[in-house]
Amino acid sequence: xxxxxxxxxxxxxxxxxxxxxxxxxxxxxxxxxxxxxxxxxxxxxxxxxxxxxxxxxxxxxxxxxxxxxxxxxxxxxxxxxxxxxxxxxxxxxxxxxxxxxxxxxxxxxxxxxxxxxxxxxxxxxxxxxxxxxxxxxxxxxxxxxxxxxxxxxxxxxxxxxxxxxxxxxxxxxxxxxxxxxxxxxxxxxxxxxxxxxxxxxxxxxxxxxxxxxxxxxxxxxxxxxxxxxxxxxxxxxxxxxxxxxxxxxxxxxxxxxxxxxxxxxxxxxxxxxxxxxxxxxxxxxxxxxxxxxxxxxxxxxxxxxxxxxxxxxxxxxxxxxxxxxxxxxxxxxxxxxxxxxxxxxxxxxxxxxxxx
Numbered sequence: 231x232x233x234x235x236x237x238x239x240x241x242x243x244x245x246x247x248x249x250x251x252x253x254x255x256x257x258x259x260x261x262x263x264x265x266x267x268x269x270x271x272x273x274x275x276x277x278x279x280x281x282x283x284x285x286x287x288x289x290x291x292x293x294x295x296x297x298x299x300x301x302x303x304x305x306x307x308x309x310x311x312x313x314x315x316x317x318x319x320x321x322x323x324x325x326x327x328x329x330x331x332x333x334x335x336x337x338x339x340x341x342x343x344x345x346x347x348x349x350x351x352x353x354x355x356x357x358x359x360x361x362x363x364x365x366x367x368x369x370x371x372x373x374x375x376x377x378x379x380x381x382x383x384x385x386x387x388x389x390x391x392x393x394x395x396x397x398x399x400x401x402x403x404x405x406x407x408x409x410x411x412x413x414x415x416x417x418x419x420x421x422x423x424x425x426x427x428x429x430x431x432x433x434x435x436x437x438x439x440x441x442x443x444x445x446x447x448x449x450x451x452x453x454x455x456x457x458x459x460x461x462x463x464x465x466x467x468x469x470x471x472x473x474x475x476x477x478x479x480x481x482x483x484x485x486x487x488x489x490x491x492x493x494x495x496x497x498x499x500x501x502x503x504x505x506x507x508x509x510x511x512x513x514x515x516x517x518x519x520x521x522x523x524x525x526x527x528x529x530x531x532x533x534x535x536x537x538x539x540x541x542x543x544x545x546x547x548x549x550x551x552x553x554x555x556x557x558x559x560x561x562x563x564x565x566x567x568x569x570x571x572x573x574x575x576x577x578x579x580x581x582x583x584x585x586x
Contacts (some may be wrong), residue, residue: 242509255526
């Protein structure tokens with residue numbers, strides 16, 4: 231690893247867990263139906279997309295804080311070029327392929343296509359409008375919308391950024407609670423709930439305090455008992471998440487995710503190894519690509535024509551995992567990497583997602 235590049239240990243491992251959990255959670259629905267019933271009911275960690283939001287909020291903010299520390303400013307054009315080069319190439323390539331597959335299989339292409347085209351999949355998700363292999367694009371819409379305003383706030387608030395982020399976090403969270411209490415699970419609550427800006431801001435708050443070496447925060451997060459508790463709650467969240475009231479569930483998972491991130495930074499990261507680092511590096515591809523693979527294969531193959539239900543489930547589980555990782559790896563190396571190399575030219579603070 232280039233010693234001049236910023237590297238945050240443990241983040242790849244958490245990304246890997248979140249990406250694989252999403253893949254496993256989608257294995258049987260909603261992108262396709264294999265015609266089988268899994269003989270197991272594994273409580274995978276809950277809220278992996280929320281974990282992604284926290285990681286994004288943390289990482290983007292930490293890089294911006296370092297940029298301010300280096301230049302006393304935030305270059306907005308360079309920020310947007312970095313985001314465009316990271317997100318857009320795979321996003322729009324997948325969008326085109328997903329629409330082609332939907333057309334070939336004679337499924338409906340509705341007005342949601344405009345929401346996906348302009349990074350508003352969270353809105354179509356909230357109103358119940360979607361195109362099957364693009365259902366998961368709601369989360370990428372949330373991130374891109376966050377980036378529309380967040381760097382500007384950091385640029386102009388600078389030393390007061392923690393105050394502004396905290397106020398916005400509280401306001402967003404309270405607005406969601408108010409919508410739930412007074413309006414029920416209607417459209418307002420669904421939009422505020424799916425657009426998890428508060429979870430990204432929680433990650434941002436952690437990044438600011440970590441950058442500033444805020445004593446009480448670093449002392450809390452480096453505590454051995456807190457770290458063990460956080461990891462335990464993170465991995466077992468599938469067992470208890472349904473018992474957490476829905477208006478606060480995402481925020482709870484986000485808080486646990488932040489503690490896990492900090493435990494990896496302030497203590498020995500338990501997910502820091504070559505396998506998890508690699509899966510973390512290709513996690514964007516894993517997340518984006520797997521629904522189309524599921525969508526196409528479930529329409530071409532009926533495993534129960536050749537195998538028993540239980541054997542078919544095992545075969546599907548193994549092959550889908552392998553195929554997804556292979557395709558994501560190929561995408562990362564041959565398609566995404568050229569854009570990532572170009573992205574580095576717009577980086578004020580050089581960073582890397584690999585310690586090697």
